[in-house]
Amino acid sequence: MVEFDDTFRQHLRELFVWRRDVRRFRSDPLPEGAIDRLIETACLSPSVGLSQPWRFVVVNDATRRRAVADDFKACNTDALNCYSGERAARYATLKLSGLEQAPGHLAVFADKASDIGHGLGRATMPETTEYSVVAAITAMWLAARAESIGIGWVSILNPDRIHAILDVPETWKFIAYLCVGYPEAECDQPELEQAKWEHRRGAEEFTLLR
Ligand SMILES: Cc1cc2c(cc1C)N(C[C@H](O)[C@H](O)[C@H](O)COP(=O)(O)O)c1[nH]c(=O)[nH]c(=O)c1N2
8 A cells, every 4th residue: 555645635636836837948858758758757647448548649740840830820710810919019018839849749639539448428428538638648647747847738729720731530630739748937826817917816716615
């Protein structure tokens, strides 16, 4: 039986506080095997019916990386055009991906057709497949931070284009594109909070008693 003591719990809490979505990466490469190790940890995550629906694509090919970065640029321009006035001006100052600098690129998909898990738990809530993949990404995000590696989730992308660029099976649903690398700086405050876009709110704002 493994026991976790107060010191561990305190460190774990610090890990949660200091995990960041990272958009600014140093150029030094990741150590050999780092991404594989993160994927292995992610595979320990809970999944509906033990279906392990996560599918990872390590994107090393420069042409595909360029195509993803170009898609981000196009989608980000469209996103900017959805705002106006002061909000648009503020949006334009935000750095919303580290695609150009991150040494590691990792796309994550959910396999909607896999029969691993024999459908358990998915009959009334098929979306639990995607939820399982997000649970794995969260585990990976924290495990990375424990190794001082930063992850940045990029969703300002067109899923169909990402699917085509990465040439993955039809039944895979695009969930996330992750930039992986060493952060330029550490901070205990979200970058969007530092940029005064939004602020983190406390649990009491999101909790009901019934
Ligand atoms: C599903 C999803 C999708 C995205 C994000 C997160 C998640 C969960 N986040 C990161 C997000 O902005 C960040 O998590 C919050 O601002 C809180 O900051 P910390 O993660 O605590 O640093 C994110 N950030 C960004 O710069 N570009 C993006 O496209 C996205 N997309």
